[in-house]
Amino acid sequence: MYKPQPGDRLDSLDTPSMIVDLDLMEANIAKLMNQLLPTGVNIRPHLKTTKSPILARKLIEAGARGCCVAKLSEAEVIVEGGIEDLLITCEIIGAPKVARLVELFRHHPQVKTVIDSPQGATAIDAALAQAGIENPIQVLVDLNVGQNRTGVTPGEPALALARHISSLSHLKLIGVQGYEGHLQHLHDRREREEKCRAAMTVLTGTAGLLRQHGFNIETVTTGGTGTAEFCATFPGITEVQPGSFIFMDTDYRNAVGRFFSNSLTILATVISKPGPGRAVIDAGLKSLSTDSGFAEPKDLPGAGYVPNGDEHGTISREDGPELAIGDRVEMIPSHIDPTINLHDFYYAYRKGVIEEIWPVAARGKVQ
Ligand SMILES: Cc1ncc(COP(=O)(O)O)c(C=O)c1O
Structure with missing residues (x-):
């Protein structure tokens, strides 16, 4: 089984994965x-x-x-x-x-x-x-x-x-x-x-x-x-x-601005293409929290995301190039803390290469 290592390219990661710039x-x-x-x-x-x-x-x-x-x-x-x-x-x-x-x-x-x-x-x-x-x-x-x-x-x-x-x-x-x-x-x-x-x-x-x-x-x-x-x-x-x-x-960015950047995203893959302007990704409720609204596709101006259940989400876009099956998309979480609590690892990268892998050591520790 493929186990990501520092030095691997981000492209080699399976999805959904939590990645940190x-x-x-x-x-x-x-x-x-x-x-x-x-x-x-x-x-x-x-x-x-x-x-x-x-x-x-x-x-x-x-x-x-x-x-x-x-x-x-x-x-x-x-x-x-x-x-x-x-x-x-x-x-x-x-x-x-x-x-x-x-x-x-x-x-x-x-x-x-x-x-x-x-x-x-x-x-x-x-x-x-x-x-x-x-x-x-x-x-x-x-x-x-x-x-x-x-x-x-x-x-x-x-x-x-x-x-x-x-x-x-x-x-x-x-x-x-x-x-x-x-x-x-x-x-x-x-x-x-x-x-x-x-x-x-x-x-x-x-x-x-x-x-x-x-x-x-x-x-x-x-x-x-x-x-x-x-x-x-x-x-x-x-x-x-x-x-x-x-x-x-996105919730904090919308409120307080961009002094701090969105440095964490969930990397997802387009797994289905139901029609023009729509693409289904492999990240739904189990990958992205929704209490503060829905996550945002990164670098896809005009695109919106709606979760379609636990494992799926739909990206819709009226203008701009179509997403294709197999494309990778980065999703910016709407609320960071509960989203992190859904994942096992952070894959921290620089310029497309994984540098460090950190466990979410206290994941699920709610007591
Ligand atoms: C007691 C307390 N202090 C500090 C924080 C940190 O707030 P933030 O993540 O919004 O910076 C929280 C967040 O809920 C909190 O409950």
Whole structure:
């Protein structure tokens, strides 16, 4: 069986395959670092996008300090890849997950997590005590800064939670997280910036309140691809968590523009030609996510794509040369994170030649 190797030409890949233009990806990383490092903010990229310790290492080599993961099971994979300084940005709730956190923390004491309830805090504290682990786990209060997803209410409720956390000997409160996910894709840049500044005012305000009451709030962490540049210069923000910038997608490009390029595509093959102006490719719902609209054919002006079930999709084009059976087409994902989670490997290439092959190591790690 053919197994792709570095040095092979992209043409030799079977399809659908997830391919990465290394020049564009490296430029995205350099742009983010050049934009944000001079502000002095810590860059802790979110690995919910790439799910890869190899890519985490590239980001750290470029200037990032530590990484975020969404889930505990992602953290388990990423630490195996040698990245120790991880912040888990989703709440750890339920006995099975708390037990896994304790085991992870026992061997990887730089793992940190967020908390938005006294129950969540108490359960982790009790499990650490029962496991006989002496050193406290570092935790951040997760604050609702407007997304209305997770997060304790800013102000007094956050202060009450901080007091509760500090009463527990196996938890060490080090900061506050407030992710403004609802603002990332606002198309109007000024509106995005203004609403982001309002959310940052709430976040830093609560960080200040906690400090006034004697809590040692070192880390104030926030931001994604659509807002990191605004967060980074906002007084009191110490850390940003962008993830999608490395590859981008059409949804982000349509919202925030082309400062970062679409560096990842799904390579597909035309497998059938039902009629003029139409071509069926071998990439459907199992290759390209659809929650943010349909993927876009790359370099085929005027062409549109509609999935036709799990394994197929139709490209329609009124003008321009006809696609032929056997032609290769690159599809730009509409939402990068769930699309990556559908694939086993990244094939990273430069000028048509595969240079590196990276497993999507934390693929399917949703627990
Ligand atoms: C808590 C948190 N931080 C950061 C990010 C990164 O956002 P993006 O991939 O839009 O850059 C996300 C994405 O959902 C997130 O949930």
